[in-house]
Amino acid sequence: MSIFKKIFSKSRSQEGGIFFDSIQKILGFQPTNIENYKKAFTHRSSNKLDEKGHPINYERLEFLGDAMLSSVIAAHLFNEVPTGDEGYLTKMRSKIVSREHLNELGKDLNLIQFIESKVPVQHFGENIHGNIFESLIGAIYLDKGYGFCEKFIHKKVIEPYVDIPRLEGKVISYKSLVIEWCQKEKHVFHYDIFEDNGIGGERLFGVKLSIDEKVVARARATSKKKAEEKASQRAYFAFQEKMNKSKAK
Amino acid sequence: MSIFKKIFSKSRSQEGGIFFDSIQKILGFQPTNIENYKKAFTHRSSNKLDEKGHPINYERLEFLGDAMLSSVIAAHLFNEVPTGDEGYLTKMRSKIVSREHLNELGKDLNLIQFIESKVPVQHFGENIHGNIFESLIGAIYLDKGYGFCEKFIHKKVIEPYVDIPRLEGKVISYKSLVIEWCQKEKHVFHYDIFEDNGIGGERLFGVKLSIDEKVVARARATSKKKAEEKASQRAYFAFQEKMNKSKAK
Structure with a gap:
């Protein structure tokens, strides 16, 4: 083997190794x-x-991947909403697998870092993020079968994003739900900024929500308002049972 | 327990037993x-x-069931046609899961015999057959999971019906392929009716195809022409390799 070949194959395998490690982190x-x-x-x-x-x-x-995603989401909605008829289930699924939503998912995982292309990344449209999110799901199916695919979709799509009350349009603002509950139940609450970063072109705010002087949720987003809403949503999911009981009183 | 109740519950359980036996035969x-x-x-x-x-x-x-069917067919096409691009795969899948095709599948399994309805069966449109074929797939998924669902779809949809060359419109008639091959390779062939039934309102023809005085395929259909085509298709699948070699010569 020539020295050139040796260096080449070493650098290729290193490159493969970095990809392997990074993708493994995302896959779990x-x-x-x-x-x-x-x-x-x-x-x-x-x-x-x-x-x-x-x-x-x-x-x-x-x-x-698109086909696998659709069937996993269908089964989830079927089980999760026993009162939803066919029309409801179809509508909810199309909201979850909308192009816009898939693009967001792909962006959150920063999948674009892995793209191999002769076109510069900035020339791609928004849809590239959702497309490679779906192709990643396709690769998981081929590599590991339906069960792994299902677990991945639960972890990366359903748990963090599929929020049925919001998709149904029943919840407009989690912040207002939190405030209403705190006022009704005489809890002291406040939202505080713990981070305000401007690195890398985009400003990022970190907000924490405290209830009765205990931090119950933190979130980061591109605006203070968005970060407050995200933190409120997290608090809502944590206290859901308590909040719903209070509502029913 | 009153006698009435006893008779009632007996007849109910018998009814359930008959349903169980019949559906088990279809499910396998x-x-x-x-x-x-x-x-x-x-x-x-x-x-x-x-x-x-x-x-x-x-x-x-x-x-x-619709979601499960779509994903199983997607995976099958993906594996079966490595040369097909996304557009091709999408088009082929929509041919396979077309309303018309699903209605045919439901009819072949005579699923309508199981329908529980206050509307008389003759008042339903054609689509009832495909709809309950899909709901049966949904029930299999719930009862036994994705793997069973996949096997059922392979056995009842893919093996007997998914004929890629025909779906691609490349094969117009299997009979003409068989005849062409026999003539080219100097084989003696003939189609013979072995059955001609008129029971139950519908006429049914049984045709066998012999090549070199050996029966190579049999098929039943509602016309002689359809039965000949079905038998030719079976012969084509059996001799595919030989026939394609002959074509390439």
Whole structure:
């Protein structure tokens, strides 16, 4: 083996190793076949072909991931909302798997860092984030089967984002729910900024919510208002039972 | 217990027993929770409510089954056609899960025999067949999970019906493929009717195809032409490799 080849293969395997580690962190499990995950982030502009001359890019995996996501969300809604009829379930699912929502999910996981493309990242539209989020789900299905796919979707989509009352439009503001409850139950509360960062072009606010002088929730967002709402939502989920009891009184 | 109650509960349990046996034959496995399967055939006109006052009918299960069917078909196409891009896969899936195709599947399994409804069966449109085929898939998912669902769809949808060359519109007639091949390779062939039944309102023809005086395929259908085509398709799948080699020569 020539020195050139040695260096080349070393640097390739290191590159693969970094990808492997980063993707493992996002997945929460060890991938078996890393190739599918690489494919999940390969844009068609890279013009890659496999040994049979078929193009290698994420588009087929996106189709597969979209199908898996739809069925996992369908089953979740079916179980979670026993009173919802077919029309309700269809509407709720389309809200959850909306392009806008999937783009947000892909952005939150910063999947764009893995993209392999000949087009500069800033030339992509918003949808790239959602597309590679779906192709990642497709890669998980191929690598590990439906069960892993389901767990991943629960952890990354359903638990942090699927908030049925909000999707139903019943909850307009969690902050107002929290304030109402505190006032009714004579709790002292306040929202405080604990962070105000301006690094990397985007300003980021950290807000903590204290009830009876105990910090009950923290959140970061691009505005003070958004961070307060996020913290309130977290507090709402933590105290849901108590709050609903108070409401029913 | 009054005699009336005894007779009633006996007849109910017998009825349940007959349903259990018949559905088990269609499923190919023993159901664990029969209630979901009963629900899969309960039409909204029956106005049934559960103990919480929620309506019992197949519509929610239809939503669930539709999602499972879509994801199983997506995975099948993904694996089966490695050259197909996202657009191709989407188009092929929508052909397979078309209303028309699902109605045909439901009819072939004679699922309408299980319907519980206050509307007379003849008043339903065509779509009832496909709807209860989907709700049956939903019931299987709830009862046994994704793996069973996948196996059922492979056995009842993919193996007997998903014929990719035909869906692609590349094969117009299997009979002409068979004839062409026999003539080219100097095989003697003939189609013979072995059955001609008129029982039950519908005429049914049985046709066998012999090649070199050996019966290679049999099929039944509602016309001689359809039965010949079905038998030819079976022969094509059996001799596919040979036929394609001959074509390439």
